[in-house]
Amino acid sequence: MNMSAPALKITDLKKTYATGTVALKGVSLEIPEGDFFALLGPNGAGKTTIIAITTGLVNKTGGTVSVFGHDIDKETELAKMQIGLVGQEVNFNPFEKTINIVVNQAGYYGIPRSVAIPRARKLLTDLGLGEKMDQNAMTLSGGMKRRLMIARALVNEPRFLILDEPTAGVDVELRRGMWEYLTGLSKSGLTILLTTHYLEEAEQLCKHVAIINKGEIVEQGTMEAVIAKHHDAEAGKEGYRGSRLEEVFLKLTSEK
């Protein structure tokens, strides 16, 4: 295990889909260990493609990706052992019991059931799903399904958690609870990569940010540095004003 390597290092990453769509045009990105990192961009900018390539869900066209120093092509298993993923779409079998979804995921990481079952019970209880663990996943509400996906992503005790719009469609109270839970994980040393359209929350939670547009990183750095560099406090004062990050985001990604 390479302790000094960044949690994620992406160099000149390119992806062209079979349809001809160019999703990534040479993205380079580095996320230090222990960071809470926001990857922001409009729909279709390439965020999910970066995540899918990093986690082995999509093949890349060019470039390199390493997770804690493990190249995803050469040391695939070691790289994947470090990662937990909460995908954008709900992707589990709704006819399975809630706890089985988490325990089976542990199995794919080589964790025996004797270890996985108590671990899954604790995670589901911590995430407020204790009373639902023996019910079919189809009985869960939208917010509960999201929390189940977080439990599933944490069952292999990853060092690097990737959250692709984890709070989409979740009500305000549940969202706040999830952020508090994730902040606690971040403080315990877990590296987190977050994509979200809730920019005010990203501004509060994340130490570093990268903004991607049309397959290219248009800005990256510490949250404060990026905002300080681009935020214009005087601009458009008379109209609607979002958070500082929202104004920077629009400035960097708008079509104008």
Add this chain to the structure above:
Amino acid sequence: MDTYGKWISFYTMLRKDIVRMFRIWVQTFLPSVITSCLYFLIFGTVLGSRIGTMQGVDYMSFVVPGLVMLAIVTNAYSNTSFTFFQSKFFFRGIDEILVSPTPPWLLILGFISGGIVRGVLVGALVLLISVFFTGLQLSLYNVAVIFLFAALTALVFSLAGLVNGVYAKSIDGINLVPTFVLTPLVYLGGVFYSVHSLPAWAQGFTYVNPIFYLINGFRYGFLGIADIALWISFAVLGGMIAALVAINWYLIRTGMGLKQ
């Protein structure tokens, strides 16, 4: 992931599939049992009594190996093709395995093992039913050959089902092959007749049907009679396994239809 971890991953995939197939046993086990009962009743009891013997054995005993093979082929194939397609298309549950350190070869092994288990289980059920219809007169000439052909045929059609599951883009893509390719090949592979009872031109077609060789070897295990030498049946089986393993390895390793 060490060897023990890989075993856990394999066990997880297989256990999940076996739990699924027993949970929906009405869809997975019952149809073949009912269909086989009808075959035994119509082709064995009703028509069989008029046909008499085939290659020197009672017609009912002659059709049993072919009908067991039919159950193995269709169940092994449909189990793997459907579970893979479902996990790829309906819930995208395949992502759970793709993000994990489970290597591609283990993913293939996990998916085809469920098909092998279902194929062999349903084949055993059909064989049990045949005992009832043959009045406990079932012949078992060579149990080792019977078991080898049952297991290896289930393996072949599990592998073939996985190729179908990878390529299928809709549920129609899963149903087309069993309906328009597999079932005709099985029926024309000598389930109900000996190849020697066909005219010469039809025999030529039968010899290019790979399922003919599987039924031939399987029937030898039960009755000790064969239309063609046993080693040829084993060679065809071995060739099909090698070709299908290579195709599946290429498809899964490169992420064809999955990661592009």
